[in-house]
Amino acid sequence: MARGESEAEESKGGAVAIWAVCAVACLAGAWVVAQVTADPQIPDETVTREPHPGIEGPLHALWTRGCRLAPGPHLGATSTPSGADVDRQLTARGYVRTREPSAPQSLPWRTAPTELAGTCGVVAAWVEPGGQLDAGRSPSDRVLPCEWGVVVVPTCGSEPVTLEGHGDARVAVYGMPGALPLPGVAPDLVLAHAEAETLLARSGWAPLPEGMAATQTGAVLDPLPEHPRGGCVPWVVAGVGLGRTFTQWLGRRVTEDHAPDRFLAGVVVCGGSRATYLAGSVPVGNTPQLLARPYRMGSGPSASAPTGSTPLRLLAPGDPVVFPDPVPDQTAP
CATH class of the missing domain: 2.60.120 (Jelly Rolls)
Structure with missing residues (x-):
């Protein structure tokens, strides 16, 4: 082989080796990014159907006021x-x-x-x-x-x-007719729950008067109480200081709220630690405040109830949670 041909082969082999190293590095980088940006604590199981027929549909009407107005x-x-x-x-x-x-x-x-x-x-x-x-x-x-x-x-x-x-x-x-200041509760949460009552009344749903402070770990909603008899109960959760939220039911994406610093969403809590997963992001400098309220499911569309017809009462720490009757969990193992 001539000297020129030998050098060309060596150069070609070096280029292949460099591309191979780059490819491995890129794949490794992509894997790391995927792991870092993956949603935390999401259950591996993916259930593609609702825990109870019709329980998720009305909850799709919930998102933060001022969103989904028109494309900008x-x-x-x-x-x-x-x-x-x-x-x-x-x-x-x-x-x-x-x-x-x-x-x-x-x-x-x-x-x-x-x-x-x-x-x-x-x-x-x-x-x-x-x-x-x-x-x-x-x-x-x-x-x-x-x-x-x-x-x-x-x-x-x-x-x-x-x-x-x-x-x-x-x-x-x-x-907002019927919405009154609630000591220690952000006005946004009072209004968000009044809005939810109006929106869900169109499906025949009604809230219980009692709401409770909810908490989060990082940017993930902590578990809400389960009904002592099992089954499923829908809740409405509103929050300030936690934004860009999404919900999932055992791996299946259900809803998204694009507000950067607050949210309004529905979650379903079933027995056996089976519940809607809600997560988002906490803007720098924010301390989230969350308020959850259980709902009684209706049997179908009905006329809107007067806004504020069920005044919100905040449970004190240690007060027993009041539940509506649960509905069967048809996706339970």
Whole structure:
């Protein structure tokens, strides 16, 4: 073999070896990324059907207000949510508009929702073309947008709300009939559970008056109480300080909530530690507060119950949990 041919073969062999090393390294890196980003503590078992027929369907109506309004520029679309989109969603959740949309206001802007004195509701804002909403701040909360160009700030009482951003925005105020401040509970949680009552009443579901503080480990919801007789019970869980949540039933993805710093979701708790898995992320600097409330399943669609018709009562630590009658777990081993 000539010297030139020998050098060419050696160069070719070296290139193959380098590509082989790169391929192994890339595969190893991909495996590490998959392990690091994999959802923690998800059961290996995958059950593709509901634990009880019809128990999951109504829970798909639950997600954070201000989400799923319209595709925004951050999704590559050309439209942004409008005041009509906001009004349509809030009205469907039981809110009543108590202040008509304002003329365009220059951001940042501060407003006092005097219409909400002694009650709870939201201050909703949406940008004019060329504007940007960064957040909304109440005395007890700072709300990040879920959809580009819209922020919906939950609040109780008439303390000022500040809208952060630049450009112009329009603002309206909505009250939630029957929703009253609850000592020690974030206004968002009071309102989220009032919304859930309205949304689930359309399926004939009704909440029990008693709710309880829920906890999380890291960004994963801790187990909720099981019914002492077994079977399954649906719960509604709302939280602030924990966002971008998803739920799974034994490995099967059920719902997602894209709000960055709060959530509203349904979970099903069955006997034998079989329950919906809920997880998300905790934004830096947040301390989550979660509130769970059990529901009694209905037998089918019904007219909406008046919002707030079942006032929320928070169980104190050590109080016994009150359960509705359970339904059979048809996926139990």
